[in-house]
Structures are given as C-alpha cells and as structure tokens.
Amino acid sequence: MTYREAVRAALRKALRSDPRVFLMGEDVGRYGGSFAVSHGLLDEFGPERIRDTPLSESVFVGAGIGAALGGMRPIVEIMTVNFSMLAMDQILNNAATLRHMSGGQFGVPLVVRIATGGGRQMAAQHSHSLEVWYAHIPGIKVLTPATVADAYGMLLAALQEPDPVFIFEHATLYPLEGEIEETAELIDLNRAAVRRPGRDVTLITYGGTLGKTLQAAEHLAGEAIDAEVIDLRSLRPLDTSTIMDSVAKTHRAVIVDESWRTGSFAAEVSAQIMELAFDNLDAPVARVCSAEVPMPYAKHLEAATLPQVEGIVNAARGLVPRHG
Amino acid sequence: MTYREAVRAALRKALRSDPRVFLMGEDVGRYGGSFAVSHGLLDEFGPERIRDTPLSESVFVGAGIGAALGGMRPIVEIMTVNFSMLAMDQILNNAATLRHMSGGQFGVPLVVRIATGGGRQMAAQHSHSLEVWYAHIPGIKVLTPATVADAYGMLLAALQEPDPVFIFEHATLYPLEGEIEETAELIDLNRAAVRRPGRDVTLITYGGTLGKTLQAAEHLAGEAIDAEVIDLRSLRPLDTSTIMDSVAKTHRAVIVDESWRTGSFAAEVSAQIMELAFDNLDAPVARVCSAEVPMPYAKHLEAATLPQVEGIVNAARGLVPRHG
C-alpha cells in the first residue's frame, strides 16, 4: 500500500469508528483531495463528514478549533504548508493557547494534516518546510510520518490526543510503498525510531529526507562507515534520549533537515546534543539543510537547493576521519 | 532621549528627507501609535504620509510590499508580533520571494516595524518573541535594536536597504533612556556589538534581554567571573565572526533569548558555535530562554516564564567551574 493509501485507510477507519470525526478542507470531497488522499471518502461518508471548504484557511482552521471545543473530532487538511501562513493566527494565538489561557478548562482535540516540502518543481509558494515553526509552539504536538506505517498509525494515534496535533506529510512521500500494521493498541507518538543501526556516526532526520538519509547510509557502508539513522518522527515532543543514546555510541552526528539552515529544526537538535552529550562528541555536529533561497522552479536549481544524498555522505565523511 | 523618542526622531528625519517615505499601520496617526511612537507625526506630515489603516494586517503589509514595488519607501508598523501572524502570508510568500521569483527584476524596499516581547502582563496573545521565525526566512533582513542609538540608527539604515527589513522593537525598551549619534554615514547593520568586554564567558543576546544580560555580567563580575556581552543587533544576516572571536577568547558561551527554547534563535547560535568553534569550547554552550508556555498574565508566572538575571548568572556559573 502507498503512503497516500495509508493516510486514506486511517481516515476511513477513524470515520467509521468515531461519529465525531470529520474531514474538512479545500477540495477534500468532490475533487478527491489535491493529492488524492481523500479520494472516495465523500462517496462513503457524505458531504456532512467530508466537507469541501471555501478558500478560507483562517476560518476553516479556526472552525476546526471551535468544532473541537464543541465536542467533535475534526481533521483539517491544509493543502500546502505555505498556505498555512493564512491560518497562523488561529494556530498560534488560539489552538495552542486555549487550554492554558482558560486555566485548563478547555482543550482542543484537533488534528491538522499539512502537505509539506519540495522536490516537485512547485517553486517558491508551494515548496517549503516550515515544521520548525510549528515545533516552536508550546501547546501543540508536531508529527512527521516518514513511513507508510507511521502515516497510518500516527494519524490514528493523533486522534486520541487531547491537544492539537499537526501532522506534516511530505508531498514526495505519497507514492511511497510500504506496509501498515493493524494493531489494536496505538503507536507511541513520543519515541524516535532507529531506522538503521550503526556504530560510527548518527544521521538524524525526519519526514521527506529519511529516504535520502538511508541511501546515504548505504553509500557510507560501502566506504566502511557504519551509520546509524534516526527518524525523529515527532518534533514536539522531541525524543532526546534516543538521540543521546545513539550519540553516546557513535560520538558524532549529522542532522538532515529540508528546512532552510538558519533557524532550522536541525539547529535545535544540534543545540540539544551540545547541551546533553557534549562530552560524548568527537566532532562538531553537522547540519545538512536546504540552501537559503525561495524554492526555484528549475529542476537543477531545486535539486541544488534541497539536501541530497551526496551532501549527506560528504558531511558524514567529514566527521569520521577525526575518529581514532 | 528615550528609545521611543529615538524611533520617532528617525521617522521624522526620514519623512523630512525623503518624500517617498510614509508610515502606515493601525492607529499610527490620530491615536499617536499604540506605544506613542508616532505621536505628533500626523500633525507634522498629514494623513497622506501618516496613514491610519483599518484592522487588516494582511492588506496593509501587502500594500506596503506593493507600494515599495511602485517606487515608494513605506514603513509599516505592526502593533504586536502576535498580530503579524495575520500578515505572514504576505511576508513569507511575497515580500521575501519577489526578488528571486522574478529573476531579480523586482525588489521590495520595505521596512516593517514590529513591537515584540513580554514583561508587561499582556498575556498569551500579546507577549511573544517570534524573531526566530523571521530570521528563518531568506530574502529579508531582521534587526533587533536593543539600545537607543540603534533604535535611531538602524531605522535610518534600514530605509537604505533594497530588500525588506523587519525591525523588532521590544515593548519594554520604549522608556529606555540613552543617546543617539547624529552622524552623516549610516551605521553598519551587519555587525554584532560587544557591549561589555570580558575574558571568562561570552553572554550572547539581542533585543529586550540585553539589559538583563548586562546586569548578569555585573553580578558575575562580583564573583570574579569576567563576562563578555555580545548584542547580536541583526539576526539575519548574523555576524558570526564577532561571536566566534569572542568564544575563541572565552571558550564558553551562554545565549540569552526571550523566545521559547525549542526552535529558538539561541539554538541557531549554539549550532553555529558548534560548527565553527567546537575546538575552542571548554564547556557546552548553554541557553537561557523562555519557559515553553503561552505567556501567563499573572506577574509571578510571567516572571517565571521569561529569562531573568538570576537564571543567566546561574547558567554562566555552571560553565565556568569547568575552567582551568
């Protein structure tokens, strides 16, 4: 099954099992979803539960917050993270604050799915990775499923959370093939996953760059560099212990993050390694991020902007020689 | 003269010397500015150049972009950084991208002034520090004047920049007393400033926390810890050489930043020190940031949320014992 189908399967399961669940967003119904994720759901669940909204990001996200306050279990889809800027007021000032501002009287059990990332020549208004901005906000959870299993499991687990959960689906992952696990119990949203064990260097990433990072690890293996690959899975909360355990073993780390370098989530991970594992480090933690440019359309320029396998390999290589 | 008066003096000078300059925002005219910064300017320059706007952050920021494209030199005021979320689409998707997206044909010489920060019991929708989000965006400049001289000089220099400049004025600074320098040449926006030289530890900060950081340095001096204090002044571009020169001397650093810890600008500075000065470090770089909570109203809770002198002192102390 594909990542796209996995998200759809989770939506279908949630819609079938919980009458409070509904999906709302631009073209999720008749169009079938701009990435065809919700294709077919309108026929099965009808327009009351699969709601096509006008082009009004602020109100349909705000209405999701209000509907959650009102006892529903809304799932809001935002087509592309760049468009979420139009809803940022509702997200930062309402969704994230209501529980605390009300002294704990109200909660906002809202799930927002946002397509993110570059690599499809969509240029400067459709291609960015702003997960780090969301991860900065207290009061919400930020998930970045990078596998088919997580695309399925994380959405179902998110629907059990009492607070707003933002799920970032990297648009290049939708065709990804994989398996889902049909388990009764929910998956743990608070743990990072070691996708490849290794001894020499820790490669830390999330979302759309997991594939490139695993390829880099394979490549490094060919050079007798045994890389451990960590998929963060959740940016808020962040599972620091999995990171620190790995660094305690490898003594070096590279963080791969598609967002712009300055103020990237990679910076946060690097700072935490500095704070929690300084004495374990044999080399400075390195970052492989996107070049600081609005995403260019031209294929070769976009490729030069985004993190690539070669850059990851070089960054890791740059650390290991210091070793021993 | 106060920080408030310094900003006003710079506005007045710019309005007098350049007919293309105008000020636009909510209540900048008849009300006199929510922080009284523009008080009196309406009388001197009239409603054409001191423009009260409706409550419409997205259009008055976007109109600033358009007016800049059209040959004007707009200065847009956003009352509080939380409100700027409503204009984030125009800022990220238009202001920052137009030059690149157009292949260099268009530029946006726009200056946006934004009041930021906590400490006045304004609670969870008026008190945050989101400078780090702006610093993440390629294509713009981000300034954080922390002194009266910079409040004056940076605004005048910003008006000579060909690209969008965002100036963050920490609301607690407006009453600050100081001097401005009336020099012909513009001040350098790309350099950080060493506000206090020292040998033992580098305290790095910007904006509203400079005062607390200098107090902490005085306090540390009493304990025979000689702290160097760096005021970043500009977050984008970031003057890394001033930081690294200092760390090369002190071998330890504490970053003080009012934003929430996760994904703070402090994380970026820490990561860069890791990358550029790892071998010079005798201790892990420490961060003193705001607690991860929507700003509470109650005085004691707000105080507990924000960075304080004691916390800075403790963080610095925690590093120095490792020394020698």
Next chain:
Amino acid sequence: MGTNTISEPLPVDREHALFLFREMLRIRRFEEKAAEMYTLQKIHGFLHLYIGEEATGVGAMQAFTPDDAIVATYREHGHALARGMPASALMAEMYGKATGCSHGHGGSMHFFDASRRFYGGYAIVGGGLPIAVGLALADKMQDRKRVTACFFGDGAVAEGEFHESMNLAALWKLPVVFLCENNLYAMGTALARHQSQINISLKAQSYGMDSSSVDGMDVLAVEAAAKQAAAFVRSGNGPFLLELRTYRFRAHSMSDPDLYRTKEEIEEWKKRDPISLFEVRLRDWGLLAESDVAHIESEITAEIDSAVRFAETSPVEPVEDLLKDVCARVKP
C-alpha cells in the same frame, strides 16, 4: 410624568425591568472598581472598559439560554457578568489569582467559564469569529438545537477573518448570532476611517445573510432585537448579523490618551447613557422608586466589595504549576 397612560400595557414587567437595570448597573460599578484597582496597581496589563455599552451586552444576553455558547472579545467584563459569571472570579482573574476564572492565566482580556459555556475572551481582533463558527458547526453536526453568540466590534469587520467567517457560516447555514457592537471607533480610528461602507448590517448582503441594526443604548430594544435574531437562528435559518449601535464612554484602554475624539462628542453621547435612559423610563412607568435604586446600589456595592476582598485574599497559582496547563496531563 411620561407618555404612557394606564391604558397601554408596559413593554416590560417590573421584575424583569429591575433585573435588567441591576445587571447594567452591576457592570458599571464593577468596572469603575476595576479602573480604581488598576490605578492602585492591583490590576495590570490591558484593561478595556465597557462603560457606556452595558445595554448591548445585557440586552443581548437575554436571548441566550445556558445551553448556548458565548464568544467574546478582550472587552468582555460586561458579557461575563451578564452571563452569570461571579464578580469575585472576574476580579480575582484581574488580580492574577488562582481563584480567577482563568486561574490568573488570562487577566482582563481572557475570561473563560466552561460551566457557563463562556468560551472567552479573544484579544486578536476578529480571532473569535472562526471559533464561534466552529462551535456552531459542532452543534449542527450533533443536531443540537443550541446557538452560538459571537460578540465583536466594528473594527473587527475590516479583518479577513470576519469575511471568511460570515461566508462559511452562511454557506453552511450554521447557528451563529453575530453581534457587532459598533461603538464607532476601533481604538483611535473612527468608523468612517476604517470602513469604506459604514453601514455594517448592510454587509450581510454579501453573504446572503439576514441582518438588522438596533439602538444599542436602549436595553429593551436590544433585548427584543437579539431575541428575534436568536429565534431566527434557532429555528434553522442559518446565521444572523445584528449590529448594536453604541458608544464607549471611557478611553479604549487605560493607556489610551483619548486624543482622537472631542470631549463634546463624548458628552453628547453620555446624554444617552443606557443606564440613565432606562432609569428615567422605569421611573416614568412607575416601575422604579428612589428606594429601589438605593437598595440595588447597596447590594451591588456589597457584591463588588466582597469580590475585591476575595481577590485580595485569594492565593496565586504556585510557580511549580507553570507548565501544568500547556498540554493535558492525562488523555480524556
């Protein structure tokens, strides 16, 4: 003696009349005390007084049942009191105490009360409207007959969130009563300087929504109009926009020098003080005696004094609990 003669029935019975009068006066006195405590630095941050606008909140609130939801702005003391929230919890909130209606987390701008479906206290202008739309959507999807009352000011009408909320509520026929308290100013910006079309109720046409306007200084007129609007919405006709025409007697907030309007303008409006206007009519109708007023005043004074005592003597939330309400501790 007035125009009414025994022959015509009065538009309101004595008990309800005194109730409305008392409610407005409670708000007035409560806020006068709040302003006093602000100058004594017992209250900090922003304090936006509702004085002059009491008839809109009190009149409108009569149209809503305990099952309905209320969404308000940072100028919500009147709405909170009219909704039945205890003055003590509000005063304690402004004191930043743990016994405040938001445990001291919100202050004057962010009152909340789950038990009374009072959903806050929104200080981003226009930011409450989408929330109200969502609450109404939840009710509609759950086939509940209740409605959501959404209060906001004339300044909010310029925000994109107003437009998006009006369109979606009308498009989906959601049970929202939009109550625009038009006090002619958005901070220091007069209506004609922030609206190209100053007739606010007319804007409902763009959304195919029904609307009306009413004199916000006449509590009985407001009550009648709000009840009509609520009935319309309750019977499934979709949302309604009610414009309440009023005026703010005090500055926008305690820090406003009030430079943008003349003393004369303010004095003119004070002649239409909603409380005095109503008092005169009640006396006129023989529903209110001198002694009634004195009695009500003393009861209100007692209530507010005890609210202040409560606030003064209440404990603050321990600093150890700073992060307690950021996220839920246990899953529901």
Next chain:
Amino acid sequence: MGTNTISEPLPVDREHALFLFREMLRIRRFEEKAAEMYTLQKIHGFLHLYIGEEATGVGAMQAFTPDDAIVATYREHGHALARGMPASALMAEMYGKATGCSHGHGGSMHFFDASRRFYGGYAIVGGGLPIAVGLALADKMQDRKRVTACFFGDGAVAEGEFHESMNLAALWKLPVVFLCENNLYAMGTALARHQSQINISLKAQSYGMDSSSVDGMDVLAVEAAAKQAAAFVRSGNGPFLLELRTYRFRAHSMSDPDLYRTKEEIEEWKKRDPISLFEVRLRDWGLLAESDVAHIESEITAEIDSAVRFAETSPVEPVEDLLKDVCARVKP
C-alpha cells in the same frame, strides 16, 4: 449571412477585430503546445491552462496602457501574452531556462516582466490583491494617472485578503480595477459550494464600490466593460470591481482528474467557445475570410514553434548563481 445590414455600422473595425481574434488564438495555441510539452515532460510542476477564458484576458487587457500595472495569478499565460510578453520568454520560463521571463525561477505560475509592468504571477490565492492595492497607493501618492489591473478568480473571493483589499482600496479611493474571472469553479469546488452569495459583483456594495458583470465569452463585451471600468478608475473615482463570467474548458491543472463536473456541462460551455463565437461573428460581418484564418494560424504556429526552439536551445542558469537573486547584491 447575419443580422447586420450595410446600414448599421459594425461595432469593431477590421484591423482591431483581427487583432483580438489573433490574440485569443495565440493564447489557445500557445497553451495547447504547453500542454503537449508538459506530457512530454519538458515542462514540470503545476500547469494551469486558461483555455476557454481567452476572451476575458484579451478583452480586458485592451483597457490598459503600457503605463498601467498588471497583477495576475498562477493561471496567467493569457494575461502575459496579451500584455505583450514574448511567447519565447514564457515557454523558456516553463522549461526552466535562464532566458525565461523569470530566469527559470518561477515556472508557469510565476511570470514577471518589469519592462511591461507585469508584476506576476501569484500562486497563493488572493495573495496578489494586496500587492495591487499597494501599487495603486504608490501611484496615487505620486500623483500618477495610471491604474493597476488586478486579475483573480472566483475562489479568491472567499479569502480574507479579498475583503481587506476591497475595503482598503475603496476607503482610500485607490486606482485599482479588480477583475474577477469567475469560471464557476475553485479547483473542484463549484461557486455555490464556496460562496454563500454567488453574485460576485454584488459584493462590491459592502465596500461602497462600483461594480458590474459581463459575459466573459464575448471579447467585445469584455473589452467595452473593461474600458468603462478603467475610465471610471482613471478619472479618480476610486476602485471598480468587474466580474467576468467565463468557464475553464480544461481541468484545473494537468494533475486534475476533473471528477467534479459532467462532460455535458463542459460540452455545453464549449458551444460558447469565445474564439469560435467571435470567429462566427466576424465572418458574419464579413470581416474574416477563410484565408485570413489560415494565414493567422500559420503565423501563430511559426511564432510558437520558434518559442519552443528558443526554449529548447536556451541555457539554464548556472547553479553557482543559485543565491544571486535572494537579496540585492548592491544597494540601489
């Protein structure tokens, strides 16, 4: 033979008629080629075709002088061509070449041309409106007599940025001609499913703005209406909203399965193809001969073929220049 007799003068002279016909046909053929090149994977990313809507862009553009400014959306091939941008620079842009009108940085959605005051190609729906308001503000403050033409779709009308832009432009009487190309769909969402009030020109009332609607399939009607609107705005009366009623014959973008409307509906509309409609009338009026059409077609084919050759043979921007245009290198 048609209804016109020699006695009545024709509404358009031959030269201009052939010009309009050619302009529409150029756009049609250019986009058919673009679609072909997309399937051949010479063009990537999003490609939104304007086919069926040519009369709106071509007709409207006649109302604007080279001094005026144009703001468009991601569906802007037609506007760019009608504004006089060379087909070669547009094709090269979609090929991602350095010779493209945006140096390959923008692609199909982000065409720019400073020399023709073509300010882009905005792909955040509604995002271009505030820019147009600002351009008009700059003109007004500099006492220039020029106007700004702002094109957007029916879907954009639901966005808060539409509301804020309309209000500010009307409030400040700015020279903006708002041109809403209402093609009845926002992606897969029909007008009645995204607008509670489907009469778009009526919405101008909320802003005290003048407005009108016109048949967007009739190029002469569009031209006349746009010239009226532009004249109104040019003479200092403030902004104007013109609704152009049209229809998109192709899918929203190349990746749209077009599941949300019936083939019948599309076929019905194709009967009102703006190019065929106009061709019939021109023949009717004896302004267009078989040979003219063949001649025009061959000229257009030549132009487009050379545009493709240009795009194919143009160099790409060197990767070393990746950061060149993020910020200005030297201060102006």
